[in-house]
Amino acid sequence: MIHVAKFYAWAPGLEDLAHWREWALGLRFPAIPGDGEEAAGPDLSFTPPLFRRRLSLISKMTVRVAHELLPFSARARIFFLSLRGEIGQQFKISCAFLEEALVRPASFSHSVFNTPVAMASIVLGLTAGYTALYSGEGGFYAGFQAAAAPLLAGDADESVLIYADEAAPEEYGRLCPPDNLPLAFGVALSRAEGRRLAWDGRNRADFFGTSKSFLRHVCLDEASGQTA
Numbered sequence: 320m321i322h323v324a325k326f327y328a329w330a331p332g333l334e335d336l337a338h339w340r341e342w343a344l345g346l347r348f349p350a351i352p353g354d355g356e357e358a359a360g361p362d363l364s365f366t367p368p369l370f371r372r373r374l375s376l377i378s379k380m381t382v383r384v385a386h387e388l389l390p391f392s393a394r395a396r397i398f399f400l401s402l403r404g405e406i407g408q409q410f411k412i413s414c415a416f417l418e419e420a421l422v423r424p425a426s427f428s429h430s431v432f433n434t435p436v437a438m439a440s441i442v443l444g445l446t447a448g449y450t451a452l453y454s455g456e457g458g459f460y461a462g463f464q465a466a467a468a469p470l471l472a473g474d475a476d477e478s479v480l481i482y483a484d485e486a487a488p489e490e491y492g493r494l495c496p497p498d499n500l501p502l503a504f505g506v507a508l509s510r511a512e513g514r515r516l517a518w519d520g521r522n523r524a525d526f527f528g529t530s531k532s533f534l535r536h537v538c539l540d541e542a543s544g545q546t547a
Contacts, residue, residue: 321467321508321518324477326541327387328504328534329361329380336541343538349500366442374438375408377401377485380503381435384481385443391507392439395477397449398466399436400459400530403484408434435483454482460527467518470510481505482530504534 328339332350341347350359361383363371371379381399385392433451440449454462462480469475483503487495526536 320510321470322511323506323537323540324509324511325388325391325507326505326537327384328502328538329383330500330502331359333502334361336538339534339538340541343535349502351500370438370442375405375434375485376501377405377407377483377503378435378438380485380501381481381483382439382442384483384503384505385436385439385445385479388479388481388505388507389443391477391509392443392447392479392505393445394447395475395479395507396447396469397436397440397445397479397481398462399433399449399451400454400462400480400482401432401435401451401484402454402530403487404432404453405434406487407485436481439481454530457529459530459533463527463533466508470508476510478508479505480508482534484530498531502534504530504537506537 330342330349333339333342333347338347342349360374360376360379363374363379363382365386366382371382374382385397432453433449436449436451439445450465452462452465459482462482466478466480469478481503482505485501486499489495526532
């Protein structure tokens with residue numbers, strides 16, 4: 320049986336469990352930046368200033384989530400899931416290429432899909448390894464299965480799943496998703512007894528449908544456990 324041993328989520332304007340419970344109930348929403356403004360990032364005061372200054376929002380969110388999941392993220396393999404990845408960095412590279420016909424190596428190195436979890440591993444000194452997976456539309460369940468597989472097989476006692484997405488640039492127009500908002504969350508999965516969200520790997524519960532349905536379920540489960 321697999322259980323959630325620790326949980327953390329972050330989005331602009333949603334920074335504690337009470338906020339996330341209200342979000343899960345449809346009573347609160349992430350803060351939307353004004354025209355031309357960038358979404359505020361999480362507090363990364365535990366990292367060197369020069370390091371965090373170069374990070375995109377998705378990388379900042381991933382670093383914060385991984386930090387909040389310590390000590391699990393330091394000793395267990397991380398499974399990083401995302402639908403859009405470093406889409407903001409990729410858009411900047413595309414614009415620069417169209418305008419200048421070149422791609423700067425420094426920009427490219429921060430645009431690859433595994434950049435967020437790699438940056439978290441570097442700054443937090445995580446050595447248990449990671450796997451970066453493109454979750455695709457409706458593919459969150461497959462990513463969760465990948466994170467749970469080592470536990471179900473008895474090859475590991477813990478693993479960490481982190482999901483993160485930043486908003487697609489407005490220039491993508493109708494290709495942007497309806498809820499085009501940045502968010503990141505993570506769960507430390509454990510085989511230990513007495514934890515919440517027990518799952519035996521034999522069925523696909525409704526809350527596995529999307530990343531947000533899973534997040535909503537965990538938020539409500541965590542909140543009920545906190546007040547129990």
